[in-house]
Amino acid sequence: xxxxxxxxxxxxxxxxxxxxxxxxxxxxxxxxxxxxxxxxxxxxxxxxxxxxxxxxxxxxxxxxxxxxxxxxxxxxxxxxxxxxxxxxxxxxxxxxxxxxxxxxxxxxxxxxxxxxxxxxxxxxxxxxxxxxxxxxxxxxxxxxxxxxxxxxxxxxxxxxxxxxxxxxxxxxxxxxxxxxxxxxxxxxxxxxxxxxxxxxxxxxxxxxxxxxxxxxxxxxxxxxxxxxxxxxxxxxxxxxxxxxxxxxxxxxxxxxxxxxxxxxxxxxxxx
Numbered sequence: 604x605x606x607x608x609x610x611x612x613x614x615x616x617x618x619x620x621x622x623x624x625x626x627x628x629x630x631x632x633x634x635x636x637x638x639x640x641x642x643x644x645x646x647x648x649x650x651x652x653x654x655x656x657x658x659x660x661x662x663x664x665x666x667x668x669x670x671x672x673x674x675x676x677x678x679x680x681x682x683x684x685x686x687x688x689x690x691x692x693x694x695x696x697x698x699x700x701x702x703x704x705x706x707x708x709x710x711x712x713x714x715x716x717x718x719x720x721x722x723x724x725x726x727x728x729x730x731x732x733x734x735x736x737x738x739x740x741x742x743x744x745x746x747x748x749x750x751x752x753x754x755x756x757x758x759x760x761x762x763x764x765x766x767x768x769x770x771x772x773x774x775x776x777x778x779x780x781x782x783x784x785x786x787x788x789x790x791x792x793x794x795x796x797x798x799x800x801x802x803x804x805x806x807x808x809x810x811x812x813x814x815x816x817x818x819x820x821x822x823x824x825x826x827x828x829x830x831x832x833x834x835x836x837x838x839x840x841x842x843x844x845x846x847x848x849x850x851x852x853x854x855x856x857x858x859x860x861x862x863x864x865x866x867x868x869x870x871x872x873x874x
Contacts, residue, residue, distance in 0.1 A: 622691040624749040631749045638752045646742050646765040653769040654865050673770040674715040677708035680763045701812035707734040707767050725789040727780040732790050732851040735771045738764045746819040776862045782855025790848045
């Protein structure tokens, strides 16, 4: 067995926590390469296993505890990442929880601990129709592929997205979140409140939260920005978001049945 000296261990740990991917030897992995596909499979296995355990193995009380745990851990991961960024000497202004997925962690936690109301219903619809597809896209098209697979940011990011996807699926499976095309306006209300504030922040601090200033390098919307400029990009972005919200709610019955089939539990239709 090969042995490593303390200096070699130091270099391994330094690479694991190095914020600047350009300084890491052999950093990064290819989008939809073998490593990325393996990560995607792990994430989906975790989500499927979570649904099965939640619906088949746990009592009602333990199901609630599991959901609360899944709602809290992503927020804890955000705090850990913030501490990591500050420790690396990087400005926290670029790591605030203002991306949709980062917001999702707090939306999950608020949704989990407040009583049924219009506000909770609005958050539930937003989690399903907006946050769920956003988190799925983050797993399929991660913007952190410049980091090695075994790196703090890579592991934290994929754990984070797998957890919030799993949480939303759990709450769909137990009927706490009920997709409905009639509820599309609640997602629009959420966006009308949040997007102007984030856009104002982006403009003032030269950031790109929610990708409102330009698309990420791996975004399918890059072509809109390249060929039609900023105005064309925002128009295309808005159209895609509205289309996704509508399609998610139109496919709500299918999604409910799929999640119940994964859990192998027979429940009456929510429609």
